[in-house]
Amino acid sequence: MIYRLGDFHFPDAPARLYPDTPGRPWMLEIGFGDGRFWPHYAPTFPETPNYLGVELSGVSLLKAHRRLTEAGLGSGLLTKLPADVLLRKVIPHGALDRIIVNFPDPWPKAGHTEHRLLRAPFFRLAASRLKPGGEVLLTTDHDEYFDFAVQEAHASGVMAVQVGPPPAAALETKYAQKWRDLGLDAHHARFTPTAHAPVPHGDLRPYPEDESTVPHAVLTLPATFAPTDFDKVTVRSPHGTWTVILLDLYGSLRRDGWVTLAHVVEGELTQEVLIGITGREDGTHLVRLAKFGGPIITPGVKAAVGAVTQWLEAQGAVVRHRGY
Template identity: 65%
Template sequence: MIYQLSDFHFPDTPARLFPDTPDRPLYLEIGFGDGRFWPHHAATFPQAPNYLGVELSGASLQKANARLNRSGLTNAHLSKLPALVMLDAVIPEASLDGIIVNFPDPWPKKDHLDQRLLRAPFFRLAASRLRPGGAVLFTTDHEEYFEFACREAEQSGVMRTELRDPPPAALETKYALKWRELGIGAQHARFVPTADPHALAATLPRPDIRALPLEDQALPHAIVTLPDPFDLTDFEKGAVRGPGHTVVLLDAYRSLRRHEYTVLAHVEEGELTQEVLVGITPRADGSTLVRLAKFGGPIITTGVKAAVAAVTAELVKRGAVITHLGY
C-alpha cells in the first residue's frame, strides 16, 4: 500500500500503522528501488514482518507497490517520505528490528560526501530507533563508501560493526544483478547499536513537524476580494524564506473558469520537501477563496501554511484586499 505524507502521524506507532499485525517485527528499507528485496527477504521468516519502505522515485514506488501486491504482502507500506524524516519524525524510539540500506547512491565526488546517508548523525538517529538486537543492514558494491560508512559508524560512538556476507535477498536486487553481470561483488556490514535507545533518543530533538490527517484539521486558507479586472498570467517565480522553511512559488495555472487559478509551490523544511497546490477560487458572494488543495495528501506544516500566505501576499500586491485569514 502506498502511503501519502498525510497518512502518517508525527510520531506514529506500529499499532496504528499495522493494526492487524501489531506484534510482528518491524523493518524499514531506505531506497527500495523496484521492490525486489523485501518479497525475497520476508519469505525467510515464519510470518512476514511489518515493513515500511521509503523511496523518492515515483516510478520505483509504483513498480514496488505492484510487486508487493503480487507477492501478497499486505503488511507492507511504501512512501515517498524522505528517509531521515521517516526515522526522525514518524518512527518512535526503540521500535525497529532492522533498517535496510541496499546499494545506496555513493555520491563519489569529494564535495558531495555530505549527501551520503550513512554518516555519524544517521547512525545516532538509527540507534535510537532500533530495538535491542536490531541493526542497520548495509550492502553496497562501492568499496570506498563501505569503508566510509564503517568509519562513520565507529565515530558515531553508538554502533559496532559486524562484517557479514550479504543477505541472499540483497543479491537479488536490480543493482546487485547488474554488478554481478559485470563481475563486481558486494560487501555487507551489520551495524549494531551499543547505546540504550531511550537514553539516546532523549538527547536527539524531535523535528518541529506537527501534522494531522487533512480530515482532522482546517485547510490553511484566506478569503480576499480581488480587483476587477484581475489577471495572474504574468506571474513570475519567487521565493519566500522564514524560520526553518523556504517557499518557492513556481508557477500559476489558469483554469478555463474565469478568475480561477492554481499556484504550484515548492516547500522545504529541513529534510522534508513538499510540492503543494494552492487554489484561487471565486465564491458566489463575490469574494475569492485562497486555499491549500488536498491533492497529493500534503502534510500541513509551518512551511505549507507559509506557502498559502505567500500566495495571498502575491494577490495583495496585485490589489487584493484580505477579509479573512485562516492559516
C-alpha cells in the first residue's frame, strides 16, 4: 500500500497502520530501491512482520509496490519521503523493532559527507524511535562509508556497534548484485541503542475535517484590486526553520478569487501548497490553505498563509481576522 505524508498521523500508531496485526514486530527499510529486500527477508520470519518502507525516488516506489504486491506482501506500507521526516514526524518513540539500510548512497566526494544518512543525529533519532532491544542494520559495499557510519554511531553516544555477516536477503538487492558483479564485498553492522534522549515529533498535523481550524485570514480587498503581475516573494523564519516562496498567482475563471502557489521548505520536508483567496457573500475575501494535494499543516505552511495575507496587505487589503 502506498501512503502519502498526508495519510499518516503525527505521530502514528501500529494499531492504526496495521489494524489486523498491530502486535507484530515493526520494521522500517530506508531507501528500499526497487524493493527486492523485503520479499527475501519477510519469509525468514514465522509471521510476516509489519513493514514500512521509505524511499526518495517515485519510480522506485512504483517498482517496489508492484514487487511487494506480486509477492503477496501488499499489506506492507511504502512511502515517498525523506527518511528523516518519516522517522521524526510519523514514527512514535520506542516503536520500531528494526531499521534496515541496504547500500545507502555513499556520497563519496570530499565535502559531501553532510548528505550521508548515517550520521550521529540520525543515530540519535533512530535510538529514540527503536524499542528497547531494537536495532539498526547497515549493509554496504563502501569501505569508507562503513567506517564513517561506525564512527558516527560511536560519536552519537547512544549506539553500540557489532560487526558481522549481513542477512542473506541484503545480498539480494539490486545494488548488492551490482557490487557483487564488480567483485566487491559487503560490510555489515548492527547498531543497538545503549541510551536515548527523546527526539521531539514537532508541530505538524494533517488537513483537518473542521475547515474552521485550517490556517486562514479574512480581509477586505481594495475595490481596485485586479492583479496583472506577480513577483516571486521569499520569506524566511527568523530562526531559519522554514522558508516560504510564493511562486505565482492564478485567477479563477469560475469564482471571484485567486490561488497562490507556495513552495515551503522546512529541513528535509518540502511541500508545494495552494492558498486560495476567495470572495465571500459579505464582500470580504477568505485567504485559506487549500485541501488540494493533501497538505500537512506545519509552521511553514501557516507562515505561507501569513505571507499571502501580508502580500495582500501590501496591495491595500485590510485584514479583519487572522487564523494562522
